[in-house]
Amino acid sequence: MWVFIFLFGLAIGSFLNVCIYRIPRADVSIHSPRRSFCPDCSEPISPYDNIPILSYLLLRGKCRHCRSTISLLYPLVELATAGLFLVMYYRFGLTLEFLLALVFVAVLVPIFVIDAQHYIIPNVLIVVGLILGFVIVCAIAYQRSDVWYLLIRLIGAVVGGMTLWLVAVVGSAVLRKTAMGGGDIKLMALNGLFLGAWPELAMVIAFSAFSGAVVGTTLIISGIKDRQSPIPYGPFLAGAAVLVLLWGDNLWRMYLQSVGWN
Numbered sequence: 001m002w003v004f005i006f007l008f009g010l011a012i013g014s015f016l017n018v019c020i021y022r023i024p025r026a027d028v029s030i031h032s033p034r035r036s037f038c039p040d041c042s043e044p045i046s047p048y049d050n051i052p053i054l055s056y057l058l059l060r061g062k063c064r065h066c067r068s069t070i071s072l073l074y075p076l077v078e079l080a081t082a083g084l085f086l087v088m089y090y091r092f093g094l095t096l097e098f099l100l101a102l103v104f105v106a107v108l109v110p111i112f113v114i115d116a117q118h119y120i121i122p123n124v125l126i127v128v129g130l131i132l133g134f135v136i137v138c139a140i141a142y143q144r145s146d147v148w149y150l151l152i153r154l155i156g157a158v159v160g161g162m163t164l165w166l167v168a169v170v171g172s173a174v175l176r177k178t179a180m181g182g183g184d185i186k187l188m189a190l191n192g193l194f195l196g197a198w199p200e201l202a203m204v205i206a207f208s209a210f211s212g213a214v215v216g217t218t219l220i221i222s223g224i225k226d227r228q229s230p231i232p233y234g235p236f237l238a239g240a241a242v243l244v245l246l247w248g249d250n251l252w253r254m255y256l257q258s259v260g261w262n
Contacts, residue, residue, distance in 0.1 A: 005089050009082030010052035012106055016081060017074050019110045023125070024118045041066035052078040073113070081109055084242070091246055096143060100136045101245060103129065104194045108238040111187060115234030121183025126190055130157070133193045152196050160192025160201050161185050184233045191241045199252050200244050207240035208233065 018036060022028045035044040043065040049055045056075045063070060084105045092098035107129035115121050141150035168180035191204055212233060219225040244251070
């Protein structure tokens with residue numbers, strides 16, 4: 001089962017690479033052209049050159065046709081997806097919660113990369129995530145005979161979106177410029193659906209704000225960015241969401257113990 005999930009994660013990661021490359025571009029779509037192609041020479045990639053990880057290693061990171069360098073991002077996305085799938089299996093086992101976690105990861109990975117590269121969070125990823133997430137959450141609520149499970153997820157989606165919308169409004173008023181994009185607000189609503197409302201959303205905001213501040217300060221000090229350079233917030237929201245999904249309960253319990261609340 002571990003091997004199957006790893007291989008399945010590699011295959012999904014390969015598809016996510018297609019999404020990452022094509023979704024932000026207007027001249028291609030997910031389904032057209034049907035075959036993957038080299039971004040430099042546009043030659044279609046043969047199936048035997050499109051095996052996750054293995055083909056990259058055999059081709060030594062070069063296109064078979066034009067010998068241009070294949071981005072290291074491709075195998076990294078495949079490995080990251082497969083690794084996260086294994087971690088989710090270890091955390092949840094073969095359950096509907098495991099399926100919910102896989103869908104969440106499969107949506108967050110391309111959001112992470114696309115926002116980091118293009119400063120956008122495509123609506124199609126949010127919509128797909130909301131639809132699939134809602135269906136699986138309903139199935140879990142039915143399995144548990146627990147309507148509150150469904151309600152808390154729906155409340156989380158609303159509260160998550162509204163909270164970041166308020167932050168964006170206040171931040172824009174104080175800074176007198178756009179403080180946060182609409183994609184981040186939608187992503188927070190997605191996080192609320194998959195994670196719930198309290199205290200999960202509070203932890204996501206806290207962890208994402210802290211990590212974003214650390215990375216942003218480091219980039220400014222190192223000279224890579226200046227104070228006026230935009231820094232995408234989506235990757236930090238996505239990373240914090242995965243952290244809370246896996247260890248949110250333990251982290252919250254540790255926090256309560258540290259402040260003397262039992």
